[in-house]
Amino acid sequence: MTSFEAVIGLEVHAQLLTASKIFCSCAVSVGGEPNTRTCPVCLGLPGALPVLNAEVVRLAVRAGLGTGCAIQPTSVFARKNYFYPDLPKGYQITQAELPICLDGQLTLDDGKVARIQRIHLEEDAGKSIHGDSGTRVDLNRAGTPLVEIVGHPDLRSADEAVAYLRELRGILVTLGVCDGNMEEGSLRCDANVSVRPLGQDAFGTRVEIKNMNSFRSVRDAIGYEIDRQVGLIADGARVVQETRLWNMDLARTESMRSKEEAADYRYFPDPDLPPLHLDPAWLAAQRADLPELPAARKARYQQALALDARTAAWLVEEPARAVAFDQAVAEAPALAAPFAAFLMTQVQAQLQRSARPWPELAAAMPALLATCGKWRGGQLSNKMLTELLQAAFADPARTLADALAHAAAQAGAVVSDDGALEPVLDGVLAQFPAEVAKYQAGQRQLTGFFVGQVMRALGGKADAKAITALLARKLGG
Numbered sequence: 001m002t003s004f005e006a007v008i009g010l011e012v013h014a015q016l017l018t019a020s021k022i023f024c025s026c027a028v029s030v031g032g033e034p035n036t037r038t039c040p041v042c043l044g045l046p047g048a049l050p051v052l053n054a055e056v057v058r059l060a061v062r063a064g065l066g067t068g069c070a071i072q073p074t075s076v077f078a079r080k081n082y083f084y085p086d087l088p089k090g091y092q093i094t095q096a097e098l099p100i101c102l103d104g105q106l107t108l109d110d111g112k113v114a115r116i117q118r119i120h121l122e123e124d125a126g127k128s129i130h131g132d133s134g135t136r137v138d139l140n141r142a143g144t145p146l147v148e149i150v151g152h153p154d155l156r157s158a159d160e161a162v163a164y165l166r167e168l169r170g171i172l173v174t175l176g177v178c179d180g181n182m183e184e185g186s187l188r189c190d191a192n193v194s195v196r197p198l199g200q201d202a203f204g205t206r207v208e209i210k211n212m213n214s215f216r217s218v219r220d221a222i223g224y225e226i227d228r229q230v231g232l233i234a235d236g237a238r239v240v241q242e243t244r245l246w247n248m249d250l251a252r253t254e255s256m257r258s259k260e261e262a263a264d265y266r267y268f269p270d271p272d273l274p275p276l277h278l279d280p281a282w283l284a285a286q287r288a289d290l291p292e293l294p295a296a297r298k299a300r301y302q303q304a305l306a307l308d309a310r311t312a313a314w315l316v317e318e319p320a321r322a323v324a325f326d327q328a329v330a331e332a333p334a335l336a337a338p339f340a341a342f343l344m345t346q347v348q349a350q351l352q353r354s355a356r357p358w359p360e361l362a363a364a365m366p367a368l369l370a371t372c373g374k375w376r377g378g379q380l381s382n383k384m385l386t387e388l389l390q391a392a393f394a395d396p397a398r399t400l401a402d403a404l405a406h407a408a409a410q411a412g413a414v415v416s417d418d419g420a421l422e423p424v425l426d427g428v429l430a431q432f433p434a435e436v437a438k439y440q441a442g443q444r445q446l447t448g449f450f451v452g453q454v455m456r457a458l459g460g461k462a463d464a465k466a467i468t469a470l471l472a473r474k475l476g477g
């Protein structure tokens with residue numbers, strides 16, 4: 001049986017974090033009454049002239065610099081002509097032949113380099129709202145600034161596609177280009193997927209997948225589509241070039257339209273917008289203004305703070321989390337590695353079960369660091385720590401920082417004093433003479449058993465290190 005290889009390229013649309021739209025001063029925001037954030041320009045009224053928002057250019061340039069692109073000194077806006085009810089002008093303003101950024105790349109965690117073909121600026125369309133009484137059009141979104149980041153077909157599996165998207169999202173969020181919210185659609189991803197027999201150079205027929213609004217959807221949809229295409233070819237059928245939508249509920253891609261009937265967009269330069277020229281001095285200043293990017297941060301975590309690769313990648317994946325972590329451990333670098341592991345395991349487990357939003361967690365970083373320090377120092381047992389975190393995360397009346405302090409006060413103190421531990425340990429040793437004999441014969445792994453027995457007798461509120469030390473003194477360790 002022939003083995004197949006998948007060929008995947010992503011087209012990512014990122015909504016730029018500007019206050020106003022790309023060619024007018026209407027506000028960019030979510031929600032509100034339909035058609036309240038509109039003007040003659042974004043309504044596409046005859047005679048209205050677009051004026052380019054300078055902040056849009058700055059953010060697109062940052063996206064290009066962050067992904068290693070060559071920033072183009074001159075780029076040109078073009079009209080992409082098509083008819084759709086949510087596009088009142090009858091064309092979308094985008095960049096076609098001369099985009100603002102060309103030839104970038106992303107390095108994935110496993111060292112693989114995936115090339116970026118281009119980044120271009122464009123305006124978003126409005127929204128059609130389908131209801132019982134018909135379809136209405138809301139143009140609040142029309143003219144929202146976007147960059148489209150087009151990758152080369154360098155990815156070979158669904159996991160690689162997700163890794164690419166995570167890396168790209170981390171860079172865009174770190175640079176303040178986009179908020180990275182896939183559920184709300186401010187970061188949207190389409191995937192071109194084809195398969196070919198291993199060893200063949202020519203590409204197979206490609207299918208474009210749309211409607212994936214989470215990393216999980218991207219992984220599942222691409223995985224499904226690869227299997228579907230391999231299945232078709234194995235059955236002697238052929239893959240049809242088309243656009244397919246990911247149906248998350250049914251976990252399958254479904255045909256939307258055939259690409260063979262796709263429109264000819266008749267691109268031509270927009271006569272209302274002059275070519276965009278970038279000043280070299282301004283561009284140099286933009287280049288000098290870049291913050292530490294996720295890849296550099298990840299390397300620093302591993303080299304300077306001794307974090308393992310997996311923990312470093314997890315922290316960096318959410319830039320707000322990494323920033324809060326950096327601030328918290330600035331004063332206590334020695335605690336960085338255990339604190340990062342603590343966040344990724346114990347705290348992450350609580351977060352998944354609670355409704356606490358991430359920004360609140362960032363605000364509670366110092367309190368979390370203090371809690372971790374107490375646990376590491378033996379002032380909180382494992383059981384006390386779990387109970388404390390559970391209580392704090394489930395406390396809706398307080399901020400997380402306050403809830404942690406409150407839960408810590410409620411938890412009380414561990415028993416670490418030899419005077420209090422000794423009678424309990426003596427009782428345990430008297431109860432298990434056979435284990436004592438084995439321990440004294442050299443089976444030091446029984447330490448955990450004795451510590452566990454003392455811990456149980458004290459309701460989980462005991463200092464494991466103190467018990468271990470006492471045990472060693474009593475039985476000769």
Ligand SMILES: [Zn+2]
Pocket residue numbers: 021024025026037038039040041042043143
């Ligand atoms: Zn407007």
